[in-house]
Amino acid sequence: MGKRLIFHLSYIQKRISRKANYNQQLFLGVFYGLLFLAGLIYLFFYTSLSNKTFLYYSVYVFSIALLQSALDGFMFQYLLPFGGYLNDRAVLITALFSNFFLLKYCEHFLKVSLRSKTLKYGYKFVYTIILGLGVMLFINDKTMALVYPMSNLNGLLSLILILGTLFYLRYKGITIDPFFSIGIFFLVIGLLGFVMNNLGLLPNNFIVLNSAKFGIGFEVVFLSLSMTHLIRDLRLENEQSQLIALNKSEEISELKSYFMSNISHELRTPINAIMGIAEDELMNNTNHEAHKNYEIIRHASLSLLSNINDILDFEKIEKGTLKLRTEHFNPKEAIEQISRNWQRMAEKKGLKYSLEIANTLPYSVAGDADRFMQIINNVLSNAVKFTAFGKVVFQIKSTVKPSGEVEFIMTVLDTGVGISNNKKADLFNSFGQMRSNDKRRFGGVGPGLSIVNHLIKLFGGTISIESEDTRGTKVTMVIVLNVIALSMPINDNDTKETSTQALKVLVVEDNMMNQLIMKKILTTLSITDFKMAVNGQVALELLDKHTFDIILMDLQMPVMDGYETTTNIRNGNLKHKHKNIPIIAVTADTTEAAREKVLAVGMNDYISKPVNRDLLFNKINKHKTRPLKIA
Template sequence: MKNIQTFLLMLFFTNCYSQYVFEKKAVPEKVSLESFTEIINAEDEVLDIQEVILKFDQQEPKLKASIQKYFGYTNDNFWAKVAIQNKTNQSLNYLLSTATPMTNLVELYIVDEQSKKIKKIVNGASLNYSKRILASNEVLFDLSINPDTNLDLYIHYSTTGGVVAIPMELYSYESFYKNTIQKKFINGIFYGLVIQFSLFLIFLYFAMRGAKIVTLAFFIFLSGLIAFMLDGYFSVNFNHESGVFLNNIFLLILILTGLFLGKFGELSLKIKKNNKKLFYVFQIFYVLNISLFPLQCIFKTHFALFLILSNLFGFILFLLIGFALLTFKNRKDKIIIFFVLGNISLFVGYLIYTLKIYGILDSTTVIESSTKISIALAMILFTIREVVYLFRLRILKNNLSEKALIKAQEIKDLKCYLLCNISHELRTPLNVIMNLNRDILEKNIDTSINKKCENIQNSSENLLNSINDILDFSKIEKKELKLDNLAFNPLQTLTRIRKTQELRVTEKGLKFNFSESEGFPNLVIGDESRFSQIINNLLNNAIKFTSVGFVDFDIKSKVIPNNKVRLTVSITDSGVGIENEKIDRIFDSFSQNSIDNKRAYGGIGLGLYIVKSLIDMQGGIVEVKSVLGKGTNFKISIDFDIVVQSQMEIVAAVPAVYDLGGKSILVVEDNKMNQMIIDVITKKWLNTKVLYVNNGQEALEAFETNHFDIVLMDLQMPIMDGYEATVAIRDGEAGAHNCNIPIIAVTADVMETTKNRVKEIGMNDYLSKPIKKETLYKAIKKLV
């Protein structure tokens, strides 16, 4: 059909020969010669110039360039002829612009009608850039026309399969430079946008890690590269004498552009999730599209056919994307309109380009720029969609993060509440067990019974330590754990620990080695209980994980500047050891050497986590060295302030006989067993009166008929709890004279929030269950 149309047009213009004449009136800056140009298609004939002149003279079927100057993808040889006459009395110098920048070979033959001399000039994409006229990316010929001269210009176009186009424009040098500056300005904006959008999306990909973003970035870049090649810049910067090289590169870029556009559409519309069958159709399309390139490399002489197939595949891709849009499930997604408009823009531009290169549409300025306009619009629309989409994701992510934080806080609070209840429920019976057990040990003289009581005591203390570890873990997690800063004797503390742990080591049949350096200060400032907890936890681990061999306990003291002392404790065992890759994880919470170890040795896996946290809180250092199967060494160093001699206080020893000198104690406690324990402790005290009530309300009523010197107040009670009772006493509800009566909280709740609240409502001291008689007596004696 196309050949018939071309043939009819050629017949119509067979006898319309004319020439362009430069008159004396005015010499134009720009001349269009298309209406004066005749074209013949020599197909696969290779003609010399004489044969071409003869063909034009014999009135071969010819076509006017003003009617059709694009002839599609073809391997044919096209020839054009235009006659020029200079009637002026001056020499004219023009630049002849013809062909597309990608045309491989363009040969210009200038025939002087008077002298019959023929001059040949060669240009085209396969010509070395440095040899081109003005070193331009366009196909230009320098044309000098002498006065009163008639010239016939014969031009041969060879593309080896590319697009044949025969524009014919004459430019003065000045007008050509103006036109070039305008083109480069527009091209600079276009290619600048392509590069900026591509880089922006690449950076966005590294920030968001979305595959869709990187496919869009490559699509925009490759689309810009297509325009780059069509404008002839590729052949300028990457010159190659063979037209096949440029053809292959152009086809490869077309294939990759279709691949990335298809992938972008597939990911944008979530085709794999929404339509499995269509997803497989896309995969088949990719395979067929990619296969064009290796086939072209095999059948090199059929390049035009593969470009036509690539062109056809482009329309198939738009059909697939259109069908995917029709089946798109999330129709409420408003930003999909940007994706739709972007594809429409690309399709219109692609359609215009196809109709243009086959000569169906007239070549105007807008149509010539259609490719860049469609790419630019699609690039902007697609990028807007992705930015809006990511912005919505960011908002959603922030909302989810806020909800997650709220949920995490709720879980944290719930965990704290749960641990408080666990602490209270476990410490209350432990208070009874441990105190009754101590009482039996003090009274009983039967060795076998005492042995059993000691086992009960040890088991109870182990259980209490586990409870303390769980509560300490909760405090550390909530950053509520606080350290005391009180004076204590470090050597006495370490010696007491040594004596306790030495019994455990020898009972297990291990050798215990203890060594100490000289120069320990009498008193330092710090948290004695937490320091003891660190050492005990490390020694407990050493004993637990050692079945045969020894446990070494080495303590050193070194005075350092600023009136400080560095206490270094080294604990070495010959136990199971730790694998090198696990050493960094042993301080994690709920962690042990391995699951098998946890089963074999027991424990909840919090000891070393708490040790590390306590050491860090005190600005200390912990080092671990271990060999699997041979043992482990823990070395800790903590700095303490030394108490100077003038600050030292003589601490009175706890008396063997407890005497309160006639003081009266009110015990507010709802648990009968706890009441019994306090009674067991206090009934051995001399000159002490104790009254028990079950809740805060009864406590206020007891003040009406009794005088008390101090109150031991439980916190969690029915009717009126310890907090409410304390506030009522401080507000004068128990009598104005009792507003400042000393109140000691005696509770199984050991959370920091509880300790802080106790202080806030005006309690004088805080004791945690299980209570010891020495601790209880000291606290009461200090306040009465």
């Protein structure tokens, strides 16, 4: 009976021991699994978000796991089974690491460096102590023996510093994530239980013996929850930053558009004056030498204007806002004007230049005259520029289709330097010329062919280039436009002489030189009854006192600009007088935004400076008998 009782009690004790051992192993498995998972997850977050708070937290969790494994004997059993130098110091090394990275994590999470210089120095002071203790571990056995009590005191100092930071931030009214505060609370409770058990103030039982692990486990859980809030805050900050960046981008875009509008106006205004005087002198001056000089001035102005257009168009191409306009023009006149300019340059270089125009060209077509001329100008510019001897030939022929469209086939041949095979791939790249050594030899602003290619695509046409190094180049362009008139209308020249004589015109222009140019142009169009206004306010006063048939309106003026002046007229602020008068914008601002705004405020049409005499006549003749109707 006694033996049976002893056996039964022994069996019960073994079962209790096995159950206790199982519970301990289960607890340790959950504990270390939790630490490993938390450390790994936030290490991944660091690689994605590049925020050091995640890195410090991840390393802190891993160092805590190593510290507890050293205290539980797992490090000696599995990682350092042969003992040795590091084995004796493993607990202290991992304790110092966990202390250091706990502080680094708290410092970054609570943004101490931004919120308090005093606390920042406090953290630096503790870091210095940890570094000193780390050095003492490896000096000798005596210094190593001092590290254990000193590291305990430093751990207590670290907790005080963290708690002090929390109280300080709350005192300053700074919101602290509640999960962070709860996590630190559990850490303090766990460490207090561990210390009090070592001092014999608490009994030995499962909870007390593992109080540090319980505290650390709950701490990791709640700090991880606080880290999820940090991720949320970072996402919101990122969205806010993106919104700010978007607003800044829009502001920069607006400033850029404003700058391009201003630079277009400021550059074109003096060119308008120069070209106006040159054109007038070419029409009236019979002196051969003077005539030649004014031709040079006009050519230089057109070249400068072409470069300005290229620069402005390059910005539009980047933004995807470059659009073609539609107006009626004589293609032969446009081609001959550009050709004459480059013929002079070619002959000045000693080149033979020839223009071959087929008789099939229509008298008038619909399309963007400026872009049409810009394409021809850039291609001829390259031909003359890159040809040192020989010839340049410009051939144009056209075919009228049954659909009412005309196909222009334009070919430019030269005997210039040609294009090597390794440069052909960059022909239509932006600033391709500027990336090559040819820029030093031949000059130019760079993006010419890139813009030509883009413009021809907008026209729905094609461009092809055949060239060999040192053997010249052949450029073939095909552009399709709508035909307006195949031949010149009867008495068209007489119409220009008589149809505008009775017109009363108001010119609103602030620049004195441009006023002079407009006077000369209007006089050549047989318009003699006109008045000048230096700004919109003066224009409104003249409109109140006089009757006019049409207004030529500048846009950028002091006191009152062209937009505000037009708005006043269209709104009937002159007691409905002149409310429907045709208004044509005459401006140096060639941006699409200006054109759209011109039409939006109620102007009838738009013409850019430098003012083309024939185009101005066509615009005036178009609108003088068809006043705008206001809804």
